[in-house]
Amino acid sequence: xxxxxxxxxxxxxxxxxxxxxxxxxxxxxxxxxxxxxxxxxxxxxxxxxxxxxxxxxxxxxxxxxxxxxxxxxxxxxxxxxxxxxxxxxxxxxxxxxxxxxxxxxxxxxxxxxxxxxxxxxxxxxxxxxxxxxxxxxxxxxxxxxxxxxxxxxxxxxxxxxxxxxxxxxxxxxxxxxxxxxxxxxxxxxxxxxxxxxxxxxxxxxxxxxxxxxxxxxxxxxxxxxxxxxxxxxxxxxxxxxxxxxxxxxxxxxxxxxxxxxxxxxxxxxxxxxxxxxxxxxxxxxxxxxxxxxxxxx
Numbered sequence: 212x213x214x215x216x217x218x219x220x221x222x223x224x225x226x227x228x229x230x231x232x233x234x235x236x237x238x239x240x241x242x243x244x245x246x247x248x249x250x251x252x253x254x255x256x257x258x259x260x261x262x263x264x265x266x267x268x269x270x271x272x273x274x275x276x277x278x279x280x281x282x283x284x285x286x287x288x289x290x291x292x293x294x295x296x297x298x299x300x301x302x303x304x305x306x307x308x309x310x311x312x313x314x315x316x317x318x319x320x321x322x323x324x325x326x327x328x329x330x331x332x333x334x335x336x337x338x339x340x341x342x343x344x345x346x347x348x349x350x351x352x353x354x355x356x357x358x359x360x361x362x363x364x365x366x367x368x369x370x371x372x373x374x375x376x377x378x379x380x381x382x383x384x385x386x387x388x389x390x391x392x393x394x395x396x397x398x399x400x401x402x403x404x405x406x407x408x409x410x411x412x413x414x415x416x417x418x419x420x421x422x423x424x425x426x427x428x429x430x431x432x433x434x435x436x437x438x439x440x441x442x443x444x445x446x447x448x449x450x451x452x453x454x455x456x457x458x459x460x461x462x463x464x465x466x467x468x469x470x471x472x473x474x475x476x477x478x479x480x481x482x483x484x485x486x487x488x489x490x491x492x493x494x495x496x497x498x499x500x501x502x503x504x505x506x507x508x
Contacts, residue, residue, distance in 0.1 A: 225487075233483045236337075242479065245333050246471035249326075253467050256326040259319035263357060300459065320357070327353045331412055337478045338413045401430035408474070409481045421485040429477025436469055 331349075344352070405426035410417050444462060 229483060229487060232486070233479060236479050236483065237476070240337055240475075240479065242472060242475045245336075246468055246475055249329055249333060249471040249474075250464070250468040252326050252329050253471070254464065256322045257467075259323040260326060260357075262316075263320060263323055267358060323357060324353050327356055330408075333475070334408070334412045334478050335414055337475065338415060338417075338482055340414045342414060344414055398430055398434060401433050402426045405429040405474070405477050409478060417481065418485065418488075421481050421488065424484045425477045425481025428480045429473055432476060433470070433473045436473060440466060440469065 328349075331353075343349075403426075406422050409422040409425045410419065
């Protein structure tokens, strides 16, 4: 059985090469700029997307009780520190938007579809995919994401609530089980979301192992960033001092931007895992990301 020193000598060159290739593609794809663009589009389409999301849930009586639980879970676990304030503003904006006319709501739906379209184009660019889907097929996919997405989320949350309620009965036999499940639930949901994103969005076949590697990387990075960001906001309240009652606005801007950086980092990580698996790069032949892309093509 190899000792730690032998393992280090065997995998250290590969890990170093992987890191160089990963950082090289991040620079080539201008991940920070792409994340800024997606954050801008997200802020424009956030209210329309939430309005459509909850409107579809309200159309099904079985999901009406799920809405409050969904709001609590999302804003408590995925919007650190200022979740309550941001939740109040976003839900109020979405309620006001739902009272608009049919034409205005149609434009809001188009803006929501614009977000899905930009995510699709950005991820396909990271995967170096130049073949576009047919327009009708693309529109059908976007529309299904917008309409069926809320139903899938509502169903998964209802199932999760049911499973957690079952653990309450097992709590007396295995103390701490429900607390453990509630603790890992955000990680599992983050992993599931990233896994679906990296598996379905690219216009190519992505192996489940490659997508899972990127999803694990992104989920862990997201949870770490969430905790660090929450500590920063609560320990260094400079935003409250400068912006006062509007402090939640820049906090939301920064958090959406960081979230998209994590999504794109996970996508680049998935591409690199796929590239290293296909090319079977040896430690001696260090290549740039561009050279590896040419060989993979």
